[in-house]
Every structure is written in structure tokens, then in C-alpha cells.
Amino acid sequence: MVKQIPIVENILSANDEIAVKNRRRLDEAGVYGINLMASPGAGKTSLLEQTIQRLSGRLRVAVIEGDTAATSIDAERTEKAGAASVQINTGGNCHLEAHMIGMALDQLDLNAIDLLVVENVGNLVCPAGWKLGTHRNVLVASIPEGDDKPYKYPGMYHNVQTLVINKIDLLPYVPFNMDFFQKGVAALNADLTTFPLSCASGEGVDAWIDWLVSAVEAHRANPAG
Amino acid sequence: MHEMPVTQSVLEIALRHAESAQAQRITDIYLVIGQLSSFVDDAIQFYWDIISAGTIAQGATLHFERIPAEARCNNCGQQYRLEGMDFTCPQCGGVDVQVVAGQEFYVDSINVETDEADEETKG
Numbered sequence: 001m002v003k004q005i006p007i008v009e010n011i012l013s014a015n016d017e018i019a020v021k022n023r024r025r026l027d028e029a030g031v032y033g034i035n036l037m038a039s040p041g042a043g044k045t046s047l048l049e050q051t052i053q054r055l056s057g058r059l060r061v062a063v064i065e066g067d068t069a070a071t072s073i074d075a076e077r078t079e080k081a082g083a084a085s086v087q088i089n090t091g092g093n094c095h096l097e098a099h100m101i102g103m104a105l106d107q108l109d110l111n112a113i114d115l116l117v118v119e120n121v122g123n124l125v126c127p128a129g130w131k132l133g134t135h136r137n138v139l140v141a142s143i144p145e146g147d148d149k150p151y152k153y154p155g156m157y158h159n160v161q162t163l164v165i166n167k168i169d170l171l172p173y174v175p176f177n178m179d180f181f182q183k184g185v186a187a188l189n190a191d192l193t194t195f196p197l198s199c200a201s202g203e204g205v206d207a208w209i210d211w212l213v214s215a216v217e218a219h220r221a222n223p224a225g
Numbered sequence: 226m227h228e229m230p231v232t233q234s235v236l237e238i239a240l241r242h243a244e245s246a247q248a249q250r251i252t253d254i255y256l257v258i259g260q261l262s263s264f265v266d267d268a269i270q271f272y273w274d275i276i277s278a279g280t281i282a283q284g285a286t287l288h289f290e291r292i293p294a295e296a297r298c299n300n301c302g303q304q305y306r307l308e309g310m311d312f313t314c315p316q317c318g319g320v321d322v323q324v325v326a327g328q329e330f331y332v333d334s335i336n337v338e339t340d341e342a343d344e345e346t347k348g
Binding site for chain 2: 001002003004005006007008009010011012014125126129154155158186187188190191
């Protein structure tokens, strides 16, 4: 006989379940985790180097680096800057998934860390859809990419809670209409915490650092928040 | 994107539930996919035909129910369809809005054939 079996099961549930486990491990150790995403070349690693150096003595930072090629270029940079770093090579996969983060967490002493930054694979499309167990999604946009990216990548711009706009030192040299850009962002994500800055000149980086420190402290005071 | 691993997940979910019900064959699989999720029906069908071969799901018909994207305005409470890439509230122009539908991606149900006799043929 033919019968119907109701299921209602999320297709990405396997990933989400591991993300929940990752989150629990971070919370149990009092670690605040961010998922740093951007196009290739926007400045994720540069921002991380600056962040690690400026947080020295204030917060203990560890990094999980995600790259699709068999390279440790980024993990070497962040290690040199002073953070314990684990390099994940995804073997061609264009985004990080929760199970990869789970394995990387095994290689870190979570009790010796305040802030964990996961630097995702350079990609404006896929990473937004895969939960990792971190507490906050951060997008690094950059001036040379152009002001139309919120309109072209709404999934990413909608699913992040913090936006860094890097390379503002290039504003006099490349066409970029900030109003058009901000309008696109606002239509997708109201009151997005935004940090215009330049890793090259250092302008605006202090505000980002101060915010990070307050986010880590706020999370420590209220882990369920 | 990534239709291959998601199709594998669909197969795993369907087989697991069919096996619990001791089914001989899966005839239909009902998928619910939100308009904002980035999966393409044709690509899922393509991979399905390949990976379901040799399983009790071989030959099953995939049904795709698409859920339109909707948002609710936190300013005035208006709920509306999202057309194009502008999420702004059409009633009050507010930008503090929340996506409430269109991000779904799940297996809703399956139809299976089991050994149990049909009601009409029971003695």
C-alpha cells in the first residue's frame, strides 16, 4: 500500500546541529566567536593582522583560517601577528562548514582564548548560508569592489550583523558613491553596525577595536545574549 | 549552489524515514524551497537521477514547492512580498524589516510503498 510519511526536516540540519555543538563549546569556555567573510582581496587578513596586534595585552585572540587551496599563507600571517592559528584547507570547497570548525576547535586551547576569529574562504555567496557556531557574522566590504555589491549579493549583506568598509583611503581614486552603497545596505539590513576604515593608513581602526572589546565583554557578562 | 551535497542530504533523509517505516520503495519526495535560498530545482533533479540509482528511492518523483519571500516591517507591522532586491516597507518606507518567509529548505514528506495490505483487500 502507498502511504505518506510526514518528515519536515531541514536539509542543512546536519550542518546546523554541529554548529550548535561548536557554539556550546565556545560558550562553555567563555569564547566569543566571529565569522569574518568577504570577497577575495577585500582585506580580511590585513584587518585580522591589525586587530591581533592592537588587541595584544587586552584580549587573547585565536584564528581559524579557511582557504580553498593547499596554502598556509594566511595562517602564517596571523601567527606572526601573535595569534594561535589553525589553517583549514577545504580541498576545493568554497566555504567553511560547521564540521570543519569542530575539528579546528580540537586544536585550540579554548580556555586560553577570549576572541576566536574564523576567517572564511573569500566568497560573497556561499559562506552566508552555512552556520559555523560563531556568535556574529562580520562582512568586510572594500571600496575598489564598487558600490553596487549590496544590490548584487543581498543574501550576504542581509545575513551579517557587522559591516567593515575597508580601503577608504582609496575613495579619492576610485568611483564609489557612498550614498548609493549605504542605501543598498539599509534596504537589506537596518541599523547594521558599520566601520569605515583603512588597514593601510590605520584610519578608523580604533573604533573597530573598541567595538570588538566591548562585544567580547558584553558577551562575557551575558553569554545567552 | 552545492546541489550535489544537498541532494545527498535529501536522499539520506528520505531513505532513513522510509527504512524506519520498512518501505519497499519511495515513490514521491516533497521538497519545500524558499525563494531566497539559492538552490536550483533542475540541478537537484540532475544529481538526484544519478545518486538515487540502486536505492529504494530510484525512480521517485521530486516535487518542488517554492515559498515566496516575505518580510514584516518592525515599524508599522505590514507584512509584504519581497519583489526584487529592495526590502523597504511599501507601506511606511521603513528599513527596519525582518525576512519572515523565503529561506525554507526542507523535506516535507515522502510517499512510500509498504508490504501492508490495502484496506480493501483485507479479508
